[in-house]
Structures are given as C-alpha cells and as structure tokens.
Amino acid sequence: MIPHPFEKIKLTETDEKITVYATGKEYVFSKNTSFFFDSIKIQGKEVLAEKVKVNLTENGETVIWTDTKTFIYSANDEKVVLISSALGKTFCVNTAITIEYDGCCFIDVKIMPIGKTVAQVFALNAFAERKYEIQDFSIEIPLKPEFASLYHYYADSICDLYNFKGEKKTPREFNAGSFKESLKIPFVPIVWLGNEDLGINIFTESDQHRKYEENDAFELLKEENRHVIKINLLNARPDFWRENDPKALEKYSPVTFSFGLVGTPVKPYPKKPYNRKILHIDCFKKVAGDYLNFLSNPVVEGDTEIGFDRIKRLGVTTLFLHEKWNVLQSFWEMPWETERQTRKIVEECHKRGIRVVPYFGYEVSSLNPLWGEYADKVLDVGSTDGRKKGGWYRVPHQRDYIVCYDSEWGDMFYNGVKKLIEDMDFDGIYLDGTIAPRPCCNESHGCGYRDEQGELHVTYPFKGAREMLKKIYTFVESRGGIVNTHLSSCMNAAALGFSHLVWNGEDIQRTIKDQGLSCVPMDYFIAEYTGRNIGTPNELLCYEFEGVWTYKDSLCLALPHGVLPRPNDIGTPLEVSSVLWEIFDNFDVSKSEWHPYYKDGMYPFENLPEKTVASYYVHEDGRKLVFIANHDTNGKKAVVSSGLFQNATVYDAYDKFDVHVENGSVELNLKKYDCKILLVK
Helix, strand or coil: CCCCCCCCCEEEECCCEEEEECCCEEEEEECCCCCCEEEEEECCEECECCCCEEEEEECCEECCCEEEEEEEEEECCCEEEEEEEEECCCEEEEEEEEEECCCEEEEEEEEEECCCCHHHHCCCCCCCCCCCCEEEEEEEEEECHHHCCEEEEECCCCCCCECCCCCECCCCCCCEEECCCCEEECCCCEEEEECCCCEEEEECCCCCCCCCCCCCCEEEEECCCCEEEEEEEECCCCCCCCCCCCCHHHHCCCEEEEEEEEEECCCCCCCCCCCCCEEEECCCCCCCCCHHHHHCCECCCCCCCEHHHHHHHCCCCEEEECHHHCCCCCCCCCCHHHHHHHHHHHHHHHHCCCEEEEEECCEEECCCCCHHHHHHHHECECCCCCCECEEEEECCCEEEEEECCCCCHHHHHHHHHHHHHHHHCCCEEEEECCCCCCCECCHHHCCCEECCCCCEECECCCHHHHHHHHHHHHHHHHCCCEEEEEECCCCCHHHHCCCCEEEECHHHHHHHHHHCHHHCCHHHHHHHHCCCCCCCCEEECCCCECCCECCHHHHHHHHHHCCEECCCCCCHHHHHHHHHHHHHHHHCHHHEEEECCCCCCCCCEECCCCCEEEEEEEECCCCEEEEEEECCCCCEEEEEEEHHHCCCCEEECCCCEEECEECCEEEEEECCCCEEEEEEC
16 A cells, blocks of 8 residues: 555566656666666656766776666556666666656675686687676766755664764764765765755665775765765775685675665655644653643643643644653553553543544553563664663663664564554654664674674664654554654655654754854754655754753754654743744744745845844745844844835734835844744735
C-alpha cells in the first residue's frame, strides 16, 4: 500500500533510455551509452550539471567505459530495480539500483577484474596477464550551482559540541550552512547538497572496503559551473586483493560498495503545514506527578481552571504526552494502573475534540519484562569495545539503552505500537530520535563488519528504521493520525518522508543559552529547519532559560523562516502559541505564497537595522502577513520602509493595535529577540 501523498511509480522505456518517475522526481538512465544517472529532475527542474560520473583510474590510466548496458530487472507500483554493466580495460563494473516510490534509491556498485572467455580458459585464445592496480574509483554527482548553495552532513552526537575526533569545539562548529568553499568530510552516514527548495541526499550504512584519506570519504567540490558531491570509494587496491599471481582472477572477487541517493523534497510540502495545534507536556518543563492528576486539576497558580479545560480554551487540538505516560520507557505495553489512567486521559481529551499522541523513544528499559530475553540481541552496541549506548536514567528507577531497529525489535516495535494505537484509540505517535542512524556493531543481529585483519567496525543502520517507519506511517496515515519525529540536526531524507511533522532545535538550545542567538548561523537554520527542501514541516523546540531565552523570544527565529514553535509548557508558552494559532487561522497560509528574506528577489524592505530580517506571506486576496524579527540582544527603534506598506493599513496582529503608516514606512520599537507580526491590507 502506498500512503498519501506518495504516488505509484511510473516507468517508461525507449530504445535509448529508461525513465523512472517517483513522487516529484524523475530519474533517467541511458540503456547503451552510460550506466548511472543521466538526469535527475526534482519538481520538474533538472538539477544535474551533467551526467553522474563513475571515475576509474586503473594501472595508471583513466578509463573510458565501453559496452555499457542498463536493463530493467523488475518493476511494480512500489519499486523498480535496474541493473547495469560497464567495461574498462582491466576491470568491469556491475550495478543494481532499487528505486522506491518516494524516490529513495538503494545502490550497489561492484568492481572486479575482467574474467577469461571460454576460449581463453581452454587456451584456444591467449589471455594477457594484467596488473590489478586501482589508483582511483569514485563517483561524482555534479549539480547546477543554483541548486547547490547549501550543505549538510550528519555525524553521531552532532548535537554534542564535539568534532569527529571527540575534541570539544570552541566555539561551536556547525554541520550545515552556505556552501562557500570546497569541503572534505570524513566518513559520515548522511551528506546533503541543495538549496532552500530541493537537493540531493546521500546516505550510507557502511564504509566497508572503502579506502580514502582520513578526512576524504566525501568531498563537496565548488567548481565554476558545477557543485559536486564526490564519493571516494578506493584510492588503492582493496585490502582483500593480495599480490598478483596466476590465480588472481579466483582471488580477486567482486568488491561491493552500497549507498543510497534520494532527491529532496521527498514529498510535496503541505499547503497548510501547521494544521494541528500541538501542546507537548513534560518536555524540559517537567510535570510533577502523573499526567492524569496534572490535567484534572488547576495548572496555573491562582486559577481554578483544570488542565483539560485550559488546553481546550486556548485552542489545542493535539496533546502530546511525554515519556512519563508509561512507567516502562518506550514500551507498547503498560501496567494496569497506567492503562487505566491513560484511557481516562484519552477519554477526557476526545470529549473536548483533542487528539492524544504518546511518546516513544529509541530505547529499551531495564524495567521492561522483555529485557532479559532480548537486550543482548537488540541493543545498539555503539562502539567496538562492546559498550551499549544510552543509559538514560528516570523514575521509576530504571535505565534505558538505545535499541537498533535492524534487529528483530523493529518488527516487534511496529506490531506492538499498531496494537497499542488501536486498543487505546491514540491519534498517532511521537518518535524521539528514531530516524537518526546511530553507529552499531552488534554482530548478533548483523550490524558491524570485520576487516581483513579481523578488526570490528561500526555500521549505521538505515534500512530497519526506514522499513519500520514506512509501516507505521502507512498505518497511522490510514487512520488520519500524525507521525511526528524528533531529530537533532539530522536531515535523514530516507526516513523523514514518513513523518507528517518534525520537531527540531534541541541541538541549538545549549548554544543559545551559553553563547546567544548570534552564535547560531542563519544559513545553518535555513539549510536544516525550514522543511521545504525535505518536504516535511518543522516545528521549533524552545527550552526556556530565565533571563536569557524565552518561548516568545523563539518567534524571532521561527517565524521569518516559515516555522512555528511548539509549546512544551501549559503556562505562558501555550498562551503565546494560542495567539499565533488565531493569527494563522484568520490569515490561512494555505491560500498564500511564502516570501522568505533569504530568497533572491523577495526582499522589499528598506532601513532594516543590523541583525534584523523580514519575511512575509501574500494571500490570494492581497493581504500580507509580515514578520520583522530582531536577532540582537539589543533593542532598537527602526523606521522600516516597504512597498508593501504603501497605501495600506497595518495592524499589529500579536499585540492588537493599529500601526501608524507614513509614506510607506512604519516605526517599530524592536526589543531584544523581538518579532513583530504585521497584518497588511
């Protein structure tokens, strides 16, 4: 079953080429003149500057591939499999590319020496002995520069302020932003190159068999007429190919390299991205006691209104319960008393037209009765010394360790969650960190690999989590529910398509607290947080730090990027969001065009102070909703001019007063981290 809004795969074939259409993407392959991607179109735009290039330097010579062939191996509505062959002088290459309905391509590339013909085996024709040396084997994906102005890579624990070698970064370095110069990147599981609207995401589980310089697994090359993602596979003979000898062909078996490619956005960005008004309780701002007792009693000092009634009055349509809803962290079964309380929460919310979504992390708890039978088999062994990752501690007293969804836990999790949602009448699921490909080398379920010296290495399991998410998304989507994933700086497009909404921003809260908003580059935020270049809307997480950073302050970061913050406190943050929801309901962005400050030709404002930006929506009826945001800790007064204000009335939609307009200018008093929301008619 293909869930909304994805489409069935379409396939066309002519004498010259094969074209695969997969939800807004078009991949073209030549049948006879090349053996990789000839063309990649995203949203109807050709993003490649030229064909994808497979480089091979063998025995000191650059190879020109000959006798290339590409075939359709199999095809149905959900996936297409293509196979290819190409001939060099000493080596040949085979590929297999599986393209799924979301446009995700799983690619195997195999290189091997050319074998003997039957006549040569029987010594009827001579077979010339060759050297089997490789100096370069790499893949170049060249993008047009206009589609490659931003980059991203993901490394495990990137939200911790450490570099690849575990050394603390001072000041913090960011893993995304404007693509200003060529970059060399050590092995990471995700690399993305694109712009505000689209891009190419490369993902890989393993560097097995690859040989490259220490910080040269990937290169992002900024050239005059093209910007290139280069995947370096070999810079020398593979380790398990030994010295040349008469039986070399028997010894030099094919070397396989596996990785993935997906064009982004993986699905259409929704016209109304924030159609759910979400409150997430107990995240960072903790709730004392159990959730039922909390919501059934007054929640604001001096007010008799109970929690259930307060969230209804302030406009909440979806309540997210954090981890404490179940005494067993991240499990789909619960003790009797927990079940009774949770059913009551769902009942009280549904009576008020409010949906309920439970939290699930990426862990197995020591309190779980399945721990003894499954822990060693399914936990993530995140380092080669055998240490299990995680260990989060919470009450009731337990420890929670990271699970690997490439184990049998993936199927168990899906089946358990499906039954839970049906039994409890939940309205979706919140998945904390599930999409992040964490390193694992638990050999008991097939993760990790051993090199020629027997040394164990980690792998980054994508497929198990992706397949589990596909099933969860399809099931929840069929019920009209929501799948919400939480990530910290991980643009895993292979998984993000199977989310309705993303919650992001935890990784920058510490930076804002310690160093201020000025230390968060806006191009980093544009690359990772706007959601339009991936296809899944983001909501911004905000942790309040007294005197430093408040929920209302977060509007200056969120709104000019087309993002809404999500309240994680039933107090003032919910009151702020309630006003925002009313503004967005009255304006209706689904009938509007978005004009962000960071796109060329969309910046009709003059006299904006330093560290101030402005973005706006234009409604089909001519109204504009303008966000003018001060990213500075210093307040400032400004007289901002714009053609938008000429012959117009301006209303402060948040503070609810008419703004004086004179000669197309408005005078604004911008406080620290302020954001003015102006309705222009």
